[in-house]
Amino acid sequence: xxxxxxxxxxxxxxxxxxxxxxxxxxxxxxxxxxxxxxxxxxxxxxxxxxxxxxxxxxxxxxxxxxxxxxxxxxxxxxxxxxxxxxxxxxxxxxxxxxxxxxxxxxxxxxxxxxxxxxxxxxxxxxxxxxxxxxxxxxxxxxxxxxxxxxxxxxxxxxxxxxxxxxxxxxxxxxxxxxxxxxxxxxxxxxxxxxxxxxxxxxxxxxxxxxxxxxxxxxxxxxxxxxxxxxxxxxxxxxxxxxxxxxxx
Amino acid sequence: xxxxxxxxxxxxxxxxxxxxxxxxxxxxxxxxxxxxxxxxxxxxxxxxxxxxxxxxxxxxxxxxxxxxxxxxxxxxxxxxxxxxxxxxxxxxxxxxxxxxxxxxxxxxxxxxxxxxxxxxxxxxxxxxxxxxxxxxxxxxxxxxxxxxxxxxxxxxxxxxxxxxxxxxxxxxxxxxxxxxxxxxxxxxxxxxxxxxxxxxxxxxxxxxxxxxxxxxxxxxxxxxxxxxxxxxxxxxxxxxxxxxxxxx
Numbered sequence: 001x002x003x004x005x006x007x008x009x010x011x012x013x014x015x016x017x018x019x020x021x022x023x024x025x026x027x028x029x030x031x032x033x034x035x036x037x038x039x040x041x042x043x044x045x046x047x048x049x050x051x052x053x054x055x056x057x058x059x060x061x062x063x064x065x066x067x068x069x070x071x072x073x074x075x076x077x078x079x080x081x082x083x084x085x086x087x088x089x090x091x092x093x094x095x096x097x098x099x100x101x102x103x104x105x106x107x108x109x110x111x112x113x114x115x116x117x118x119x120x121x122x123x124x125x126x127x128x129x130x131x132x133x134x135x136x137x138x139x140x141x142x143x144x145x146x147x148x149x150x151x152x153x154x155x156x157x158x159x160x161x162x163x164x165x166x167x168x169x170x171x172x173x174x175x176x177x178x179x180x181x182x183x184x185x186x187x188x189x190x191x192x193x194x195x196x197x198x199x200x201x202x203x204x205x206x207x208x209x210x211x212x213x214x215x216x217x218x219x220x221x222x223x224x225x226x227x228x229x230x231x232x233x234x235x236x237x238x239x240x241x242x243x244x245x246x247x248x
Numbered sequence: 249x250x251x252x253x254x255x256x257x258x259x260x261x262x263x264x265x266x267x268x269x270x271x272x273x274x275x276x277x278x279x280x281x282x283x284x285x286x287x288x289x290x291x292x293x294x295x296x297x298x299x300x301x302x303x304x305x306x307x308x309x310x311x312x313x314x315x316x317x318x319x320x321x322x323x324x325x326x327x328x329x330x331x332x333x334x335x336x337x338x339x340x341x342x343x344x345x346x347x348x349x350x351x352x353x354x355x356x357x358x359x360x361x362x363x364x365x366x367x368x369x370x371x372x373x374x375x376x377x378x379x380x381x382x383x384x385x386x387x388x389x390x391x392x393x394x395x396x397x398x399x400x401x402x403x404x405x406x407x408x409x410x411x412x413x414x415x416x417x418x419x420x421x422x423x424x425x426x427x428x429x430x431x432x433x434x435x436x437x438x439x440x441x442x443x444x445x446x447x448x449x450x451x452x453x454x455x456x457x458x459x460x461x462x463x464x465x466x467x468x469x470x471x472x473x474x475x476x477x478x479x480x481x482x483x484x485x486x487x488x489x490x491x492x493x494x495x496x
Contacts, residue, residue, distance in 0.1 A: 021279055031269055031282060038286020042430065045287075182290065184495055237496030241489035247432055248485030 013041065013049060016083065016200055023082035028114055030105045033079045036160065043181035044198050046240050051205060054235040055197040061227035062157065062177040062193050063209030064220040069155035069175070072097040076126075077104065080159045080199055081114045087203040089122030094210045100149035101128030104162050106141050137168045157206075159199045163187045179203070183236040193227060196236045261289065261297060264331065264448055271330035276362055278353045281327045284408065291429035292446050294488050299453060302483040303445040309475035310405065310425040310441050311457030312468040317403035317423070320345040324374075325352065328407045328447055329362045335451040337370030342458045348397035349376030352410050354389050385416045405454075407447045411435045427451070431484040441475060444484045 004014045020037045023029035051059075066072045072095055074088060081088070081101070092099050101114045108129065115126040131144035134151045142165060145151045156169055159179035163186030169176045170190055178191040179202045188194040195202045213220050252262045268285045271277030299307075314320045320343055322336060329336070329349070340347050349362045356377065363374040379392035382399045390413060393399045404417055407427035411434030417424045418438055426439040427450045436442040443450045461468050 017283060020283075024279060031272060034279060034282040035265060035268075035286035035289065038283035038288075039290040039293075040286075041283065042287040042290030045430070045432065182293070184293070184492075234496045237492045241492040241496075244432075244485045244489040244492075248482040248489075 010049075012200070013044070016198075017041070019082050020079060023078060026113075027110065028082050028117060029078040030110075032105060033077075037079060040160075040181045040198070043183075043196075046243065047181070047196070047198075048243060049198070051197050051201050052236065052239050054232050054239060055195055055202070056205065057227070058193050058195040058232055059197065059202060059205040060209045060213075060223055062195055062206050063213055064223035064227075065155050065175050065177055065193060066095055066097070066157065066206070067210060067213055067220045068217070068224060069097075069153075071153050072155045072157070073127075073149050073153035074099045075102045075150055075156055075158040075161070076100065076114070076118065077102060077160055078110065078114060081118055083199050084159075084203045085118055085121035085123070087200075087207065088118065089124075091203055091207045091210070092123055094207050094214075098149050098153075099123045099126050100131075100146060101126060102131070102145065102150065102158075102165075104142060104165075106144065135165070135168050135172065137171060138164060143168070159202070161187055163190065166190045183233050183240070188233060191229065193229060194233060196233070258297075260448070261292070264446075265289070267330050268327060271326060274361075275358065276330050276365060277326040278358075280353060281325075285327060288408075288429045288446070291431075291444075294491065295429070295444070295446075296491060297446070299445050299449050300484065300487050302480050302487060303443055303450070304453065305475070306441050306443040306480055307445065307450060307453040308457045308461075308471055310443055310454050311461055312471035312475075313403050313423050313425055313441060314343055314345070314405065314454070315458060315461055315468045316465070316472060317345075317401075319401050320403045320405070321375075321397050321401035322347045323350045323398055323404055323406040323409070324348065324362070324366065325350060325408055326358065326362060329366055331447050332407075332451045333366055333369035333371070335448075335455065336366065337372075339451055339455045339458070340371055342455050342462075346397050346401075347371050347374050348379075348394060349374060350379070350393065350398065350406075350413075352390060352413075354392065383413070383416050383420065385419060386412060391416070407450070409435055411438065414438050431481050431488070436481060439477065441477060442481060444481070 101111045111128045118126045127146045127149040131146045133140050133143045134145050135143040155175040157177045166187045167190045175192045177193045179195045179199045180187045183196045349359045359376045366374045375394045375397040379394045381391045382393045383391040403423040405425045414435045415438045423440045425441045427443045427447045428436045431444045
């Protein structure tokens, strides 16, 4: 996989896939993570494997919410960690925020490995080990979080998250920013801001918007307030529908 | 996974996924097969996880071509084998045709395992072991076929096939029927008939159409001739686009 030439029209997609396969081999990604990656590939294909205008707007709104937060936390699962480890470190640095590993198919061993992997890529003091069941409405294993991290966060960025957890965090009164390539998913519909973009493009884009908006609290408030999640999803689906018709 | 209640709204999708995961554990399906399954899940989700009208038309055309063939062959890869082993046996029986295992990530060991698996599910005399490089335009490993099977076939059913192989078989003058949930793929575009449907629904549907059309050669010729692959794909994309707009 790693000998794909840079000139290949789908180079970025194939290299991204190789990261996830390598993640499975090294125990960072679950089998379900591979299937989820395939689902993401299909939706990204429909977007044209690029950041569409509604996604760029959502990335700006995500940055605004994260900058306005008192305690923003980046929640990271296996796929996110292997796809954007360096980019998460850069976003953490830009926000001076916490990073917490949180897994759907949780084992303490995999949490430990992912925390070590992220720290090797520059993330600082990654939380998640020893997290306790603290999120109401989720079963014991899926409802775990750390008190200083996700539990007390006011804004959480949860890329590639499951729908139940997204809803449970919303029910706790948190602002939830997701990155989900499927605009029809429950995750996308229940989020405060849903970024319909590949996490490989979305995380650096959010970081760029953080740099651009930093220090201008009025602009952040304006951007956050102007964002309408339902309208954004509708524009996203209109974009995909128009693209399908154009290609048909 | 196997304790999903039948009442779950996505029961069929989750049980189908469990088949592929089990296939990986037993060495029948590759890691790439898991990712490919995820891509299929996403496209099936866009179809509403049901057989849409253009797919039903393509299934009827597929049956007509298979009935008109002198030497029809069902080409089977790992995902197809674990998803519809009994259904392939029923289609083989209905057509009295050959079945050949053909893998993108080929090892003789996996070909042998899949042949044994299919025969345990009722397929007869499964070909594929010892296949030789015979298909022009493909590299050594991917261009393998047996002389009595795919090489000499006039009509080949290749569910979940890769685009290069589909094109190479077309270049040999064969009628190629594919089952591919992605109507934008090169496979779908290069096929004589592309069925945009889940292989779990498509194979039994083709078998039903074979039973219905059997013995009426004139009807088969009419159906095969009336089928326009480009128009069918356009109708498929229009269907998905309209569904996205309706859900948006």
